[in-house]
Amino acid sequence: MFSYTTDTNSEDCNIIKPINKKNVKQAILGIRPCDSASFGIVEKNFDTEEYKDPFWINSYKATTFIGLACDNPDSTCFCTTANSGPFDEKGLDILLITSGDSFIGKILTEKGEEAAKIAGWTTEAPANSVSAIEKQKKEAESKISSSISTDKIKNKDTLELYNASFWEEEAFACINCGTCAYVCPTCWCFDIQDEISDKKGIRMRNWDSCMFPLFTLHGSGHNPRDLKYQRVRQRFMHKLKYYQDKYKSGIQCVGCGRCIRLCPVNIDIRSICDIMNS
Amino acid sequence: MVEYISKIQKISKKILQDGKVDIIIGFSSGSLPMASRPSFIKSPEDADKLIFDGNCGINLANYLAGRKEKIGIIAKGCDSRNIAQLIVENKIKREQLFIIGVPCFKMIDKRKISLLFEDEITQVTEVGDKVIVKGKAKEKTFNREDLLQANCITCTHHNPVIYDELAGELIKEPDQKDGYEDVKKIEAMSSDKRWSHFSEMLSACIRCYACRDACPLCYCPTCFVDEAAPQWVGKSADNQIDVKTFHILRAFHCAGRCTDCGACERACPMSIKVREFTRKLNSDAMRHYEWEAGLTTDKRPLLDNFRVNDYQDFIK
Numbered sequence: 008m009f010s011y012t013t014d015t016n017s018e019d020c021n022i023i024k025p026i027n028k029k030n031v032k033q034a035i036l037g038i039r040p041c042d043s044a045s046f047g048i049v050e051k052n053f054d055t056e057e058y059k060d061p062f063w064i065n066s067y068k069a070t071t072f073i074g075l076a077c078d079n080p081d082s083t084c085f086c087t088t089a090n091s092g093p094f095d096e097k098g099l100d101i102l103l104i105t106s107g108d109s110f111i112g113k114i115l116t117e118k119g120e121e122a123a124k125i126a127g128w129t130t131e132a133p134a135n136s137v138s139a140i141e142k143q144k145k146e147a148e149s150k151i152s153s154s155i156s157t158d159k160i161k162n163k164d165t166l167e168l169y170n171a172s173f174w175e176e177e178a179f180a181c182i183n184c185g186t187c188a189y190v191c192p193t194c195w196c197f198d199i200q201d202e203i204s205d206k207k208g209i210r211m212r213n214w215d216s217c218m219f220p221l222f223t224l225h226g227s228g229h230n231p232r233d234l235k236y237q238r239v240r241q242r243f244m245h246k247l248k249y250y251q252d253k254y255k256s257g258i259q260c261v262g263c264g265r266c267i268r269l270c271p272v273n274i275d276i277r278s279i280c281d282i283m284n285s
Numbered sequence: 286m287v288e289y290i291s292k293i294q295k296i297s298k299k300i301l302q303d304g305k306v307d308i309i310i311g312f313s314s315g316s317l318p319m320a321s322r323p324s325f326i327k328s329p330e331d332a333d334k335l336i337f338d339g340n341c342g343i344n345l346a347n348y349l350a351g352r353k354e355k356i357g358i359i360a361k362g363c364d365s366r367n368i369a370q371l372i373v374e375n376k377i378k379r380e381q382l383f384i385i386g387v388p389c390f391k392m393i394d395k396r397k398i399s400l401l402f403e404d405e406i407t408q409v410t411e412v413g414d415k416v417i418v419k420g421k422a423k424e425k426t427f428n429r430e431d432l433l434q435a436n437c438i439t440c441t442h443h444n445p446v447i448y449d450e451l452a453g454e455l456i457k458e459p460d461q462k463d464g465y466e467d468v469k470k471i472e473a474m475s476s477d478k479r480w481s482h483f484s485e486m487l488s489a490c491i492r493c494y495a496c497r498d499a500c501p502l503c504y505c506p507t508c509f510v511d512e513a514a515p516q517w518v519g520k521s522a523d524n525q526i527d528v529k530t531f532h533i534l535r536a537f538h539c540a541g542r543c544t545d546c547g548a549c550e551r552a553c554p555m556s557i558k559v560r561e562f563t564r565k566l567n568s569d570a571m572r573h574y575e576w577e578a579g580l581t582t583d584k585r586p587l588l589d590n591f592r593v594n595d596y597q598d599f600i601k
Contacts, residue, residue: 081405083317180323182347184495186554200520213521216493221511271495271552272343273315273322 009210030069037075041261043098044091045192052195074099088154089262093147155280178239180272185216187266289452298332309357311335319395339393344548346501350376361389363546365445366579367501386448391437436547465568489555499552536562541587
């Protein structure tokens, strides 16, 4: 984000300056619909009435999202009950749909139109495309075999859920690595770090994870989430309860299933959600 | 290995009923194929939840350090070695433990299966020396031998080294000792080549620390990468020097202590072969000191035990 020098001979010594990021126009090609839907969630943190994060917003604005619809979702995908779906168009500028050996592109925004023009994607789609895509979408949605329910969580008392007795047992297997957070498209927590080499320094931002004790360690030495189960609870309460309460727009999850597939000890957000919702 | 299940359940039920232990640490069925879940049970009725199969590669010793209650624990060869290690390092007391030993038929590498099976895997069943893998549209049978975790292939301690009761007959250990052929290959590289080999290997690291967190040796209250005052290591995954510092230093912290259980590689979401570092140290411990970690609770750990005839050619 920023750079500085600690060289006392320089007149800019210790003055922090924004790194001039040009935000060259870029495109993400082949992003899955669940992943692009996640930007709508992440945006709620980085682009608010009160605070606007220029680094995130500028980079987001400079990006064109060209998605690829999912014809064969995994058994761990539960996008249709988590803000998204295999043909979801949220956050996308173009949605590509596989059609034999080619793709049909559904242009969704002006940005998408411009990108298609630049890419030379000018061939008209066959006349029956609209109904064919609709059929393909229904088929893909019917292949989604897992789902979650969060309706009851919404109306539950926050402290009652927070103090529930199941957390310790559910958290037992967790080894407190950050895999779930680092592969999650909706996790937005970050850390700010200064790194100095010789006299040149940069202030940068990198992902952080609520699984790490250091994440909440206070300067005083006190840590409000000192224990493993407290950190596990935070992850699921944030995604499934606090977010619902604060933003009134569903849960902070798009059902991509990555955390389920990659957790080394099989902690499954679907089963935790079931327990929280019961 | 699945034959052990009824025995594990029976022993667990009994020791819980008799009040010998307060909890049992074992595995229960996971929500996905090849994902057995580390779990604890407290009541004898729940003993039926305990399972054991070729997907129990996570090292359960990792859940012991600092616990105060009386614990029953299911232990393969490597888990038992790490338990012995934890006892020697005063992280748990032998009297607290009832170790249910499981002579290990080697663990399955889920990534190997996924690479050999194009479809999404929906079911994996072990039948003797075969593994039947089912997908949505097809089924394939593999030889178990072709699907093993890398560390299990070179393992020479399948039988638990300490236990209170066994869940199965002890098995014959391989005649051949680990030759560390993989380590020799890396040692033979020029230092430049080795550096670029490790640089490439670690470039995928996302700094999630799953390797460290799955390791039963890593119980430091605050890991050196988490120290904030002063902060020894930078946080960015872009800074490859810091990424290397983490991995190489972590490996050195495991010198003379690592049992090559493979939990680190199993946990890594990026499939990084982090054992390449610890294997080198294990190989050195063997070559210079004839030392293998966790084989007994009677000896002090390698690095806090000086003997006058110790190898010391490295002191120049």
